Amino acid sequence: MTRSGYDTSVCAAEYEVSPRLCPCLSPHQCRRARSEHAHQHGFQALDVPAGESAPQVPQTEVQTEKGKKENGKELRFHGPPANGVPHLVTEPDTIRHAAVRRVFSPAFSEQSLRKQEPLFQKYAGLMAGCARKNKIVNMTELYDFTTFDIMAEFTFGEPLGMLESNQYSDWVAMVFSAVKILPTMQMIEFYSLSRNLFRLFEPKFVKKMRLDHFNHTVTRVDKRLREGSDQPDLWNFVEESRALSSGEIYANAELFMAAGTETTSSLLTGLTYYLVSYPDKMKILTDEVRGSFSSDEDITFEALSKLEYLNACIREGLRVYPPVPSAIPRKIAEGGNNIMGKWLPAGTRVSVHPTAAYRSPANFRNPDEFIPERWLGDPNYKDDVREAHQPFSVGPRNCLGLNMAWHEMRLLLAKLIFNFDISSDVGPEWRDQDVYVLWHRKPLMCQLEYVRARI
Ligand code: HEM
Numbered sequence: 001m002t003r004s005g006y007d008t009s010v011c012a013a014e015y016e017v018s019p020r021l022c023p024c025l026s027p028h029q030c031r032r033a034r035s036e037h038a039h040q041h042g043f044q045a046l047d048v049p050a051g052e053s054a055p056q057v058p059q060t061e062v063q064t065e066k067g068k069k070e071n072g073k074e075l076r077f078h079g080p081p082a083n084g085v086p087h088l089v090t091e092p093d094t095i096r097h098a099a100v101r102r103v104f105s106p107a108f109s110e111q112s113l114r115k116q117e118p119l120f121q122k123y124a125g126l127m128a129g130c131a132r133k134n135k136i137v138n139m140t141e142l143y144d145f146t147t148f149d150i151m152a153e154f155t156f157g158e159p160l161g162m163l164e165s166n167q168y169s170d171w172v173a174m175v176f177s178a179v180k181i182l183p184t185m186q187m188i189e190f191y192s193l194s195r196n197l198f199r200l201f202e203p204k205f206v207k208k209m210r211l212d213h214f215n216h217t218v219t220r221v222d223k224r225l226r227e228g229s230d231q232p233d234l235w236n237f238v239e240e241s242r243a244l245s246s247g248e249i250y251a252n253a254e255l256f257m258a259a260g261t262e263t264t265s266s267l268l269t270g271l272t273y274y275l276v277s278y279p280d281k282m283k284i285l286t287d288e289v290r291g292s293f294s295s296d297e298d299i300t301f302e303a304l305s306k307l308e309y310l311n312a313c314i315r316e317g318l319r320v321y322p323p324v325p326s327a328i329p330r331k332i333a334e335g336g337n338n339i340m341g342k343w344l345p346a347g348t349r350v351s352v353h354p355t356a357a358y359r360s361p362a363n364f365r366n367p368d369e370f371i372p373e374r375w376l377g378d379p380n381y382k383d384d385v386r387e388a389h390q391p392f393s394v395g396p397r398n399c400l401g402l403n404m405a406w407h408e409m410r411l412l413l414a415k416l417i418f419n420f421d422i423s424s425d426v427g428p429e430w431r432d433q434d435v436y437v438l439w440h441r442k443p444l445m446c447q448l449e450y451v452r453a454r455i
Pocket residue numbers: 088089101255256257259260261263264267322323324328391392393396397398399400401402404405
């Protein structure tokens with residue numbers, strides 16, 4: 001499968017790619033090359049037999065498979081951008097979305113992530129140091145501090161210093177309170193009457209809060225762009241391309257801070273909860289991690305990617321505690337569309353609800369149990385519908401930070417497991433949590449016993 005989730009094995013030479021779909025397709029490329037090129041760019045092949053001309057596709061629609069059009073984002077779900085400029089998630093124009101995504105994609109490539117590994121290693125070390133200071137640690141906070149510090153250095157070129165100060169910065173505290181009002185904003189945005197009224201009567205303090213938050217990003221991005229950096233960060237590629245407006249730069253910096261922090265932190269918190277609740281699984285994982293490395297320096301992105309049980313635990317964590325637990329709706333495209341064999345009229349809201357799909361016994365055996373072995377070929381789980389598990393979504397709008405998230409999650413979890421025995425007396429009531437687009441996580445108090453000294 002490619003990044004866009006397109007199965008290249010079905011990418012037969014008899015399919016043609018519409019030259020309109022990707023602005024940089026060259027007309028003399030052979031059909032297969034053009035098709036592969038389109039996949040790399042997040043586009044998908046049109047189901048048009050060779051020799052026939054491709055149907056005309058409006059600029060904001062992309063044909064996906066067998067006459068299906070991409071159903072755009074339901075933007076009323078997202079709320080208005082602070083500076084009025086869409087970022088990747090809210091960009092309604094497919095062509096512009098792909099162009100902006102092309103600018104940022106290299107920063108998330110495997111090659112680039114390997115160059116950025118020292119940044120992740122630095123914060124993994126700081127996290128372990130922070131964990132050593134107390135016997136009882138609130139893992140929810142520890143993972144938040146680490147993921148926000150990492151992403152701030154990646155996005156702004158400077159950390160937020162949360163691991164060092166062992167507390168939330170004002171700016172991050174504001175992010176968490178803002179998340180709680182998201183569902184209310186979604187409702188307000190959904191109806192034109194409430195939307196217009198809100199625009200007219202938005203309380204001054206709310207407007208100020210939104211602008212202050214946004215200006216924090218603008219100040220830091222401007223500083224980084226002014227001062228430059230010799231580190232392989234996000235902005236090297238943006239500066240090289242000169243393809244983004246300053247509005248797009250700021251809007252996407254805000255997006256990266258939101259999309260790349262709480263998601264990863266949520267998975268790590270939820271997965272830690274399941275591991276302490278299933279000590280037999282924790283033991284297998286601990287044996288694998290400690291048996292694979294003899295010092296912290298050995299724990300690298302590359303070495304971690306080969307640890308089978310660690311990878312299976314993360315996949316299972318993404319199933320039982322998906323960081324994006326509720327549906328992100330799409331709107332059926334102009335002219336209607338076929339979804340799973342049923343025709344739906346234009347404008348219909350459609351979505352897949354991840355938690356429902358992942359906890360359904362129709363898809364997974366023993367769906368409420370934490371069983372990493374289901375991803376390792378255990379015959380008891382051979383009938384699981386694995387394709388139903390898509391925590392990073394699929395298609396040209398899937399998660400851009402997928403590789404980064406995997407490296408980061410493996411590194412942070414392995415670093416802790418290597419250095420500490422982790423346990424907790426937390427009970428199943430921990431799972432009883434509200435969702436405001438993301439989980440509203442409770443504190444997860446764990447005992448962390450440093451073991452390196454005695455190994
Ligand atoms: C476990 C961690 C993560 C999960 C489960 C996750 C999940 C997702 C999902 C489901 C989407 C699609 C949203 C939609 O349909 O609108 C998405 C989009 C996105 N994610 Fe992630 N994400 C994670 C980590 C990250 C990280 C570390 C980054 C790095 C900055 C990141 C950056 C993005 C971006 C930029 C998009 C928008 C892509 C686009 O529209 O082209 N994510 N993510």
